[in-house]
Amino acid sequence: MIIDPLRAAGAIAASGLDAQSVRLKVVAENMANAQSTGATPGADPYQRKTVIFASEFDRLLGAPTVSVKDVAGDESAFPLDYDPGNPAADKNGYVKMPNVNPLIEMADMREASRSYEADLQMVKQARTMTSQMLDLLRNT
């Protein structure tokens, strides 16, 4: 073991915190752009983004950390809205709306938040263990 396992636990949990906050950022982007249509007739609107996590084995820590491999677009179809006055409306008067479903985004946000809390909990526990060990030196 190259590094103290308790410090490794902190670093691994930090990678998890990092990945979950990127995910939260992407959810915020999706929510903010839930109504962003294109600017020209028939143009594609904002495409929903999703994060792809990948675990990679960290040789120094001796355990797999997590990272955001890619932020990919959601390939599902854009819903159509009838709105002839919109500059993005095609010749039949339909506007392509972003494929963002607020309910799904909220669920995703909740899950990211829970995972973030779990990572924080692990950091907290590793810190408790370290301080217990250091307390051995303190009061003798």
Add this chain to the structure above:
Amino acid sequence: MEPVYLFDLASRHANWASVRQSVLTSNVANANTANYQRMDIEPFSEVLDETSLTLASTAPGHLNINGTEVGAVDDGTVDTWEAKETGGPVKLESELIEADQVNRGFSLDTAVTRAFHRMLLASVRSGA
């Protein structure tokens, strides 16, 4: 009298617990990673089975306390543990419960070490 190697036992268990904590942290960090298989290390009882807690003579000059002949040099210390995939996805709740157990075990280790140390100190001080 058979000596009790409580310090050794406690420190080995503490070491095992901190390795396990880092493996469980990996599981939690990768809870949302696709195709990630949950990992764990071997339970402490198995570590204990392959660890000799009696004093091993690791050098020819070591005194033999048991009166038997000096055996082969075998320092049965295990310092690294291999994290193996146990299969199945990660369940956050069970990971946190396991981590809590690890934490409790670690508390016990430090408490035992402290108590034993106090005991040693008491005997040293009373002799002075």
